[in-house]
Amino acid sequence: MSYAVKEAFLTLQGEGVQSGSRAVFLRFAGCNLWSGREQDRAEAQCNFCDTDFVGTDGEGGGKFADADALAAHVATLWGEKADKRLVVVTGGEPMLQLDKALIDVLHAHGFRVAVESNGTLPATPGIDWLCISPKGSTEVVQRRGDELKLVWPQPEIDPAALEEWDFRHFLVQPMDCADGKAAMDAAIALAMERPKWRLSLQAHKVVGLP
Numbered sequence: 309m310s311y312a313v314k315e316a317f318l319t320l321q322g323e324g325v326q327s328g329s330r331a332v333f334l335r336f337a338g339c340n341l342w343s344g345r346e347q348d349r350a351e352a353q354c355n356f357c358d359t360d361f362v363g364t365d366g367e368g369g370g371k372f373a374d375a376d377a378l379a380a381h382v383a384t385l386w387g388e389k390a391d392k393r394l395v396v397v398t399g400g401e402p403m404l405q406l407d408k409a410l411i412d413v414l415h416a417h418g419f420r421v422a423v424e425s426n427g428t429l430p431a432t433p434g435i436d437w438l439c440i441s442p443k444g445s446t447e448v449v450q451r452r453g454d455e456l457k458l459v460w461p462q463p464e465i466d467p468a469a470l471e472e473w474d475f476r477h478f479l480v481q482p483m484d485c486a487d488g489k490a491a492m493d494a495a496i497a498l499a500m501e502r503p504k505w506r507l508s509l510q511a512h513k514v515v516g517l518p
């Protein structure tokens with residue numbers, strides 16, 4: 309299968325339990341919850357997205373003919389260092405494109421494969437670290453994984469209901485939005501109110517990494 313990649317780059321993971329880890333980010337083009345066009349945002353199923361995932365024109369992006377070509381690209385971005393190879397597959401919605409063939413070749417290159425998904429599509433088998441981030445009133449079918457990362461506030465979501473799902477870590481992340489201070493206060497309030505939840509900050513934005 310071929311893959312449409314918006315961008316791919318080396319950085320530090322900025323979110324979640326693995327925050328601070330050196331990682332290649334592989335951002336697939338396209339999402340099932342928003343077209344990516346600003347004129348569609350208000351009506352989209354997910355309307356607070358902080359990411360441009362339209363097209364294949366970003367740094368390190370492009371169309372890749374097969375899994376071997378894309379995994380080789382990821383390995384080149386990582387460079388020679390042998391240990392702790394980590395790729396974070398995101399988007400857009402990565403489950404629209406991430407297949408077992410790509411995971412297998414990334415493993416063959418020595419990578420642990422982490423994924424950031426909205427959970428509306430079942431996760432492909434073989435993922436090493438699965439982060440699910442629920443969106444509004446969408447139906448989350450993937451209720452098991454490593455970390456559940458709740459962007460907050462979202463009035464349609466009840467954190468107590470999510471606590472029943474099968475995740476090792478529960479994270480609340482302030483929504484990057486016009487009233488960022490209110491979102492930060494709300495996220496802190498949730499973590500103070502419900503001890504299962506830990507605060508996740510978007511560290512890359514603080515330090516100016518992509």
Ligand SMILES: C[S@@+](CC[C@H](N)C(=O)[O-])C[C@H]1O[C@@H](n2cnc3c(N)ncnc32)[C@H](O)[C@@H]1O
Pocket residue numbers: 339356357358359398399400401402424425426427440441457459481482483484485
């Ligand atoms: C751009 S999304 C791509 C992966 C996948 N589509 C998803 O939503 O999980 C990557 C991560 O950024 C989070 N995110 C998106 N917009 C955000 C915002 N405005 N503030 C905080 N986190 C945001 C998402 O919830 C998700 O955890």
Ligand SMILES: Nc1nc2[nH]cc(C(=O)O)c2c(=O)[nH]1
Pocket residue numbers: 319320321322323333359398399424512517518
């Ligand atoms: N540094 C960095 N960390 C991230 N963690 C999740 C991100 C994403 O957009 O999926 C992201 C991102 O875009 N950059």
Ligand code: SF4
Pocket residue numbers: 339340341342354355356357358359361399400401426443
């Ligand atoms: S589901 Fe993820 S990629 Fe899609 S619009 Fe929402 S935050 Fe952006």
Ligand SMILES: [Mg+2]
Pocket residue numbers: 358359
């Ligand atoms: Mg991001």
